[in-house]
Amino acid sequence: xxxxxxxxxxxxxxxxxxxxxxxxxxxxxxxxxxxxxxxxxxxxxxxxxxxxxxxxxxxxxxxxxxxxxxxxxxxxxxxxxxxxxxxxxxxxxxxxxxxxxxxxxxxxxxxxxxxxxxxxxxxxxxxxxxxxxxxxxxxxxxxxxxxxxxxxxxxxxxxxxxxxxxxxxxxxxxxxx
Numbered sequence: 585x586x587x588x589x590x591x592x593x594x595x596x597x598x599x600x601x602x603x604x605x606x607x608x609x610x611x612x613x614x615x616x617x618x619x620x621x622x623x624x625x626x627x628x629x630x631x632x633x634x635x636x637x638x639x640x641x642x643x644x645x646x647x648x649x650x651x652x653x654x655x656x657x658x659x660x661x662x663x664x665x666x667x668x669x670x671x672x673x674x675x676x677x678x679x680x681x682x683x684x685x686x687x688x689x690x691x692x693x694x695x696x697x698x699x700x701x702x703x704x705x706x707x708x709x710x711x712x713x714x715x716x717x718x719x720x721x722x723x724x725x726x727x728x729x730x731x732x733x734x735x736x737x738x739x740x741x742x743x744x745x746x747x748x749x750x751x752x753x754x755x756x757x758x759x760x761x
């Protein structure tokens with residue numbers, strides 16, 4: 585699994601590695617989704633949807649499995665997420681990753697977001713798309729939120745092992761287990 589921005593330039597090396605090794609790879613393609621991030625970067629939702637369509641289409645055409653990761657999902661507007669998620673899935677993403685990038689969520693919020701996403705997919709006949717939860721420990725709720733996401737139906741939880749993770753770390757897997 586390779587991390588990549590939702591840009592063709594980040595996906596080309598992944599495709600090249602796959603061609604050289606003959607091994608399948610997946611891309612965790614991340615893109616900002618909250619109004620805070622859009623303001624800081626001077627992005628529009630239309631721009632994010634366009635980047636999504638181009639990058640996911642490129643990845644899928646090159647045999648790269650796509651997990652579409654919306655950074656700061658917990659602080660994004662549902663209408664924006666819906667547009668972004670559906671664009672990614674229409675172009676071939678097989679997983680959506682819901683991120684509590686700043687450790688902002690509460691367990692109830694994590695559950696609500698996972699349930700909302702699963703319902704969105706089910707209502708459109710897209711239940712084959714899997715949902716991941718990626719939470720951080722900024723406020724100490726990462727483990728609780730991961731368990732709440734699992735109870736709400738998340739198919740896969742992200743975590744850290746032995747304290748190795750991003751920034752202040754994702755939820756520790758040993759505690760989640």
